[in-house]
Amino acid sequence: MAQKTDLVIENIPKHIAVIMDGNGRWAKKQGKLRIFGHENGVKAVRDTVEACAEIGVEYLTLYAFSTENWNRPKFEINALMTLLVSTINKETKTLMDNNIRLATIGDTDSLPSKCKKELLEAIEKTKNNSRMTLVLALSYSSKWEITQAITKIAEQVKKGQLATEQITEDTINQYLATAGIPDPELLIRTSGEHRISNFLLWQIAYSELYFTEKLWPDFRREDLYEAIVSFQQRERRFGKTSEQISA
Numbered sequence: 451m452a453q454k455t456d457l458v459i460e461n462i463p464k465h466i467a468v469i470m471d472g473n474g475r476w477a478k479k480q481g482k483l484r485i486f487g488h489e490n491g492v493k494a495v496r497d498t499v500e501a502c503a504e505i506g507v508e509y510l511t512l513y514a515f516s517t518e519n520w521n522r523p524k525f526e527i528n529a530l531m532t533l534l535v536s537t538i539n540k541e542t543k544t545l546m547d548n549n550i551r552l553a554t555i556g557d558t559d560s561l562p563s564k565c566k567k568e569l570l571e572a573i574e575k576t577k578n579n580s581r582m583t584l585v586l587a588l589s590y591s592s593k594w595e596i597t598q599a600i601t602k603i604a605e606q607v608k609k610g611q612l613a614t615e616q617i618t619e620d621t622i623n624q625y626l627a628t629a630g631i632p633d634p635e636l637l638i639r640t641s642g643e644h645r646i647s648n649f650l651l652w653q654i655a656y657s658e659l660y661f662t663e664k665l666w667p668d669f670r671r672e673d674l675y676e677a678i679v680s681f682q683q684r685e686r687r688f689g690k691t692s693e694q695i696s697a
């Protein structure tokens with residue numbers, strides 16, 4: 451198991467994104483309800499956030515609730531929203547103590563009003579914190595994000611405020627929910643599934659992907675270090691040749 455001392459501190463990814471998967475299976479293995487897995491997933495969230503801040507990660511994006519998750523049983527959705535509200539409520543002080551800013555990406559208007567209110571308060575309270583930004587992807591999906599970006603760009607063109615020739619990759623970046631946030635260098639998915647599940651499709655064009663068998667509630671800082679060590683051993687070529695990179 452990797453340790454903090456195994457990390458090359460000059461090559462820590464600026465932005466790490468995580469697909470936290472396996473809460474349901476973790477609970478089922480113990481004969482418990484799925485929500486028990488989500489509750490224990492919060493411990494993994496806390497440890498990962500703390501470890502990322504400690505080693506100098508600037509942005510950590512967690513996929514907490516996808517657009518498709520609205521199709522889950524009502525009971526599970528309600529339990530997840532309640533857990534979200536209570537976690538934000540409990541952890542805002544920890545975010546303040548650790549100088550961590552909270553942000554969200556996703557269709558937050560579709561969240562229950564109590565959840566949205568709690569989130570907005572925590573975002574406002576932590577807005578001047580500068581050590582790390584914790585981005586929660588809530589009611590998020592890449593296809594939703596890209597669709598709303600295209601709609602907004604089309605409106606600008608229709609109004610004559612933007613010419614089609616002016617549309618560049620940067621224009622698109624500006625209209626995505628992640629505007630102003632650098633692309634993740636590392637994407638981690640837990641639970642042994644090898645899928646992207648509609649998460650940051652545009653932004654991960656050149657991200658390194660890391661998959662682990664660990665179920666999310668069992669994920670701890672040592673697992674994060676392991677993922678970063680793997681990232682640090684890879685040669686990132688961005689379409690160039692190995693010789694060009696080493697020159």
Ligand code: FPP
Pocket residue numbers: 470471472473474475476484488489491492495512513514515516519533534537538586641666
């Ligand atoms: C995926 O596991 C997990 C989720 C859909 C929810 C993640 C939520 C938390 C970890 C708790 C709250 C988070 C924050 C940021 C406060 P799954 O249910 O799909 O598991 P399965 O694939 O085993 O069924």
